[in-house]
Amino acid sequence: MEVVEVGVKHDREGFVKGDDSLLGHGAEGVVKRVKFLGRDAVVKERFSKDYRHPILDRLLTSRRLAQEVKTMARCRKLGIACPALYYVDMDSAKVYMEYLHSAKTLKDCLSEPLSSLQPICAKVGALVGNLHAGDIVHGDLTTSNLMMRTDGSLAIIDFGLSYLSSAEEDKAVDLYVLERAISNVHCEVAEKVNALILESYRQAFGSAKQVLRRLQEVRSRGRKRLMVG
Amino acid sequence: MLRRLLDGTSVELMMYSDVKNSSSIKSKLMSGELECAVLDKHLVMDVFQVMVAAQMAYQRYTTGKAACRTMHAEVLYSLSAMKSISNVFATFGLDGNQRELLIVVINPHKTSIEKIQSSIDGKEVSDIERSLRTGYDEARIREIYKISDTELQAGSILDAALSRMASKSFL
Ligand SMILES: Nc1ncnc2c1ncn2[C@@H]1O[C@H](COP(=O)(O)OP(=O)(O)OP(=O)(O)O)[C@@H](O)[C@H]1O
């Protein structure tokens, strides 16, 4: 197993202010690094939206949270690495989970030379292949939602938009989102990286062929949309 | 060993080995004479695992969502991966034969702690942390939580059990 160097700028320790430190701030809520019952953890907290009716708001929030928890539990049962679940507090819409120590995002890994990208790409393809083989659609498969750990293992995070589906279209869109995200970060290596990922995706997932055929269609729809503006 | 829950509520953990009277402890628990949760220590892998169970129990109990009648019974229920409460006490609790016990007291008071201590005929274990980490029954735990080899590819057995406990009410 190869070891991925973790650069100083990626070290989350440097960003810690007191006990709480902000890791992400999305449209749905915040992600913080905290101490939870004595252990390093990540807490994801969903905000309520003032413009929504309070009862509807609570219903939507708890549904999304339940979906996220369900997918994470399913992932782990399938042997797909994602943060372990620690505690879900429905009353305050918080999920506490494992903190992936010194992990760096795929986005940050992409700046490495192509030779060291090869094993990373193989892991990304295998992980997404296993996910899709288990009918899990991630829903936001960007390069910041895949994380490399210091031991060289890959984990997937952020299941806020995930759902269960066996539809080829849904899986193809997942792949397309990832492909676009990679192209946006590093266009020089993007083509090669994407090809390597799809190669190991094909190996990990029995029905990959149909999804990849669908991906062609999704791509051409995407291009048309770009041309129209 | 004193620990705290999210809102600062304290939790006292105690451990005993060579316990000779677990059936009398069991009857005192059932009559409500002892206010604590008593667990088979071989089924707990880490202090963190039991603290998470205490946090879950406390939260559910204080918001009126508990499945069990007492907050301490709810600790056992929280440790379990099953939604039904019928098997929980048989699995994690006392059957009258255990000799090594882990005791959890949420909101401990001096008098209740003393009562527990004087009710147990056994040796107090000081290094709870170490005893849990080194002395758990992996095979039983895998059976109880239904942890497959595949799942252990994604992480440790402790992580697998924690994920089960946290997601049980969503499945
Ligand atoms: N379990 C974790 N361990 C370590 N770092 C994490 C963990 N979860 C999230 N992060 C870090 O926090 C960032 C944001 O987390 P996440 O993607 O779950 O939230 P988000 O609200 O969707 O944010 P964004 O909109 O930026 O994607 C991640 O890109 C990652 O760098």
Ligand SMILES: [Mg+2]
């Ligand atoms: Mg994200």
